[in-house]
Amino acid sequence: MKSKFVLVVLMALLTLSIPARAQLVIEITSGADQLLPVAVVPFGYTGSTPLPEDVAGIVQSDLLRSGVFQAIPRENMLSLPTSAKDVFYRDWRLLKADYVLVGNVDANANGTYRITYELVNVLTQKRVGNKEALDVKPSNFRDAAHFISDKIYEQLTGIRGAFSTRILYVTAEGNKAAPTFKLQVADADGYRPQVVVSSQEPILSPSWSADGRYIAYVMFRNRRPNIFIQELATGKQQQLAQFRGLNGAPAWSPDGKKLALVLSKDNNPEIYTLDIATKKLERMTNHYSIDTEPSWEPDGNGIIFTSDRGGNPQIYRLDVKSKSVERVTFEGELNTRARLTPDGRYLVTVQKNDGNYHIALQDMKTGRVQVLTQTYLDESPSIAPNGSMVMYATTENSKGILAVVSVDGLVKYKLPSADGDVREPAWSPYFK
Amino acid sequence: MSVSKLGKFAVVGLSAAWLAGCSTTATESDNSAVAEEGAATETTESADDMAASDDATYAAGEDGAVSSVIVEDEEAMAAQMQDVDPLAGVSTVFYFDFDKSIVRPAAREALAKHADFLINNPDARIVLEGHADERGTREYNMALGERRAKAVMRYLTIQGVAASQIETVSFGEEVPVAFGHDDASWQLNRRVEVRYE
Amino acid sequence: MRWTDKESYSLPVVLAIGLHVIILVGGSVGLVLGDDEPPAPKRPPIVNATIVDVSDTIIGKREAELRQAAAQAQQEAQKKAKEAARKKAEREALEKQRRQAQAAQKKREAAERKAEADRRALLEREKAEKARKAEAAKKKAQQEQAKKEKAQQEAEQKKRLEEKKRAEEEKRKRQEQERAKELERQRQLEAKAIAEAEEARRRQAEAEVQKAIAEEEAKQLRIEEGQAVQSISSLIMDRIASVWIRPPNARNGMKTKLRIGFLPSGEVSTVDVLESSGDSLFDQRAKDAVVKMGRVEELADVDYAIFERNFRQIELLFNPQDLRN
Structure with a gap:
């Protein structure tokens, strides 16, 4: 439509003023909606x-x-x-x-x-x-x-492929009332799954280190949550110091040196950073509301997180140096568990609209928000390292499955079904 | 392990039923939906029965639902009765509205009994386990579950219970007791469980 | 008295000198007073002739001396002009007295020497008459000559004047004629110029009409050509848009300009990147789209001139506006 208009204008100009020998220029402003x-x-x-x-x-x-x-x-x-x-x-x-x-x-x-x-x-x-x-x-x-x-x-x-990457996810198998939780790693296409860790108590929030060698996750032990770090190749597992209350949402910094996490040891959930080498813990937020689900900006200068300090959960940005906080999301009834694309251009959140939870994409440059999914109870979005795809967990036929949606919302597919409830996908970085 | 757990769930279901029965004013669309949609699990079935009889308050708790629990977990119930537990029949599960962490009025009587017990038994320790329904993200629900547990803890400490006797833990949405994807199941899963250690 | 002596020449000499003096004085007085007073009565020519005769005949060799004396007297007279004028009456009276005395003496002497005097006077008269006649003749001749010459001169002058006048007249006439001719010529030139201008205007007007007609025709042709170009262009645009698959990293505002060569059959003969987007993949997909479009059959039906002017070579600007990013 628009391109036609341009041409008409162009031709009008041609007819009016340009002598017959003028170079004909045809402008094409739209293309095929075709793969x-x-x-x-x-x-x-x-x-x-x-x-x-x-x-x-x-x-x-x-x-x-x-x-x-x-x-x-x-x-x-x-x-x-x-x-x-x-x-x-x-x-x-x-x-x-x-x-x-x-x-x-x-x-x-x-x-x-x-x-x-x-x-x-x-x-x-x-x-x-x-x-x-x-x-x-x-x-x-x-x-x-x-x-x-x-x-x-x-x-x-022109974009680096992410087919050789892998994914982490959690399955809950067996009796629903007493399932077996398994943290698994598989090819990005869902093939060749391997169990990383298995437990009778809940496992959640798997996270990759920037180089893809280590993972962090939350696993309950003795009915209390713990954060573990594990080297994938060797299976060597390390439990971080456990605090009273919440120990959750570990997120590796881009430089691989720190872990952002959530502790409620000081009464309510706050974001902390833990220097993995020195074990030094630094409190990053200080608010009586819920602050959780930290995720690092690609350059490591900021941490985006979920907070209900404004009344309902929305995404905020924390400046790592100054610890100043600013709100990032404004559309939707609520926005939680945000992730940024590797170029920092888009923010992916779980957004609630009219009681439905979907994956939404917010353009950080324009502020434009697009809901990418229409499935049921969508959560845990994780972005491919090339920024092209978002993997997320959803519910289909009362069963948790993994699905993928392209960042433009046009491409959607489900991963091959695994045993039990599948949830908490985490897309690996590129393996160097 | 699985047997005792089943019993526990039965108790939970019973308590839920009782609570639902005597808190009609507090329950909103959540509970009304229960009757309409029905439920897949045994526990929610009993909750339905209770919800149906509005004025069957405490007596309803000893109704068929109890017998069915006894049938399933006879040993446990028998043990409780032998010890003449002061908390026998006292609810250990307290429910919350969606995205809320306010202790409902209906929970006060039972919580007062727990408070009395803890005051009278300073060596007793409880863990308040907070839970959320499946909606919303997992880590946020972890925080929400904790907030509910802390709400109950605050209620108890106001009653005079020493904070040192209470620990709060959240399971978020990881350990549901009802597995439907409906309001009834979600209501049952938005809870704080009192666990004596 | 000695000087009354009949043989002596002294009396006539004195008389002559006196006469001279009187003449000179009177002349000078007349000269001096000439402007103020009425001129002195003209002396009878005979007196003059007598005096001249006397001086001529009697003085002879002493002419120079006399002349000198006369000059001296004249000088003196001049010097004493005022005095002389003042004593004029006195002198005239004296003169009159002397003349009366002279006249009386003359009478006496005349009587005494009548014969001699008469004879002499006759001789002298004759001689004087002769001289006078000759002189008069000469003078007359001279006068006539002068008159004649003057007349001649005047005639000549007149003639010259007339000639001059005639010449001038002729010249004037000639000039007038020339001026008239010139004017005529200019008039003609102007007329010619006006005519030419008129002609030029007419021609121009005609040319303008022709031009307007031509322009109208050209415009019509251009409109027709424009319509043809527009329809084919929009065809090409649609076809390319329908096969242009942008790479996922394409963004609105990326621009690639291609130069496409067409064969009259409508087949694409060449595809060149004129201006790159800076993204080789974006450029490649634009080129791919042109190849995929393939032959534009409709071009084969387009007027060859229109094809040559517009479609032998075209430019395609790939400028996406419909992308999400």
């Missing part, structure tokens, strides 16, 4: 032993989940090239594929496999980037696939 069509051709393999994973299939799933791409169904493909030189472009133009990923798997002598892949632009009929090769063990096929997905995603979007 980028990509064909992920099954990778070639001539070996006799079956492969542990369908690499191209995993890549295609990854790309589809990102919400940026649409895939050309395999059954529609007219040919199955395994290298760029075999790509017959007219076939793919016909299928309306803009880009084609081709690859091949060969068994190496040492039991590993060599995976090669190439991405071609059907329109320009040129390869995008180079032909790449990976040597992988059979157990790492999923990793290889996610790695390829990351590369393709970055080449086609």
